[in-house]
Amino acid sequence: MSEHVTITIDDRKVKARVGEKLLWTALENDIYIPHLCAIEEEKRPNASCRLCFVEIEGMSHPVTSCTKTVEEGMVVKTRSSRVDRLVKTGFELLLSDHDLKCRECPANRNCALQKIAKGRGLKLRQKRFTLIERDYELDDSPAEFAFNRSRCVLCGQCVWADRRENEIGVIGFARRGINRVVTTFQDLPLAESICKECTVCVDVCPVGALYYKKTAE
Ligand code: SF4
Ligand code: SF4
Ligand code: FES
Structure with a gap:
């Protein structure tokens, strides 16, 4: 079995390690997603900062990329009006x-x-x-x-x-x-x-x- 999957983030095809969380794949590929609380070694992220939202094709709501594991063929958008609204609100609350x-x-x-x-x-x-x-x-x-x-x-x-x-x-x-x-x-x-x-x-x-x-x- 391959150790990698291929996913698309913002129209770019990128390789990701099987089992990796989406946030780290994006960051490794220089695709910026705001984040504060994510820790790469943490197997069960608590997703408390609510800043790393993305849209995933086929999902009805934006999800936190630090908790979402990559899957073959996944299509991701780091920006949308819903994502931007959530990030803005989370950021304003933090401040x-x-x-x-x-x-x-x-x-x-x-x-x-x-x-x-x-x-x-x-x-x-x-x-x-x-x-x-x-x-x-x-x-x-x-x-x-x-x-x-x-x-x-x-x-x-x-x-x-x-x-x-x-x-x-x-x-x-x-x-x-x-x-x-x-x-x-x-x-x-x-x-x-x-x-x-x-x-x-x-x-x-x-x-x-x-x-x-x-x-x-
Ligand atoms: S911002 Fe607060 S919780 Fe985060 S590392 Fe600094 S002291 Fe710790
Ligand atoms: S005061 Fe400014 S530089 Fe310091 S932690 Fe807050 S935002 Fe960052
Ligand atoms: S990085 Fe904080 S919720 Fe994902």
Whole structure:
């Protein structure tokens, strides 16, 4: 049996590994699909950011490409009015509690939110949803890095990297709905928790939430 299937994305025929998720096939072929929460090694993606929608011929609704496995002959469109509407709404919701001060942010010009905005012609400063101001305290307790929760998009990349590196899981999600946060056990500052300051979480953060102090100077 062949190890590859052929699919069509935006009128381009591309080869994909059997069993691969559509998002990774598109990205490997330089076809951009917005995404924040997808992790290639994760077998059961939680699809929480709701940004990676595509249309698949024969399917009645857009689907998240990070959860959809490629199939021989699949015909995919990364853009349609339905996809664009879903991505716009998801993006605006994400930004409704975001402390948008790019010029002061260590991720400026290297930020996944800025990339999505540019890729899809969206505005970072959204007006549709009421802005929720958070009063999170900056955790700058570690020697080399800091955590600014007001910029966190809850993508889970740091939680995943931390679990892979430190089996116990130093950081994780806590609370529900709009109060959901990434935090340590008992909400302790990182340096007072079991954090070893290995910095794998900082390396995977796609925005300016976890950052090296030297990049903020
Ligand atoms: S995380 Fe990105 S969008 Fe948010 S303030 Fe920083 S650079 Fe701007
Ligand atoms: S701190 Fe960064 S990597 Fe972790 S959930 Fe927030 S945005 Fe994602
Ligand atoms: S990347 Fe697919 S839902 Fe987040």
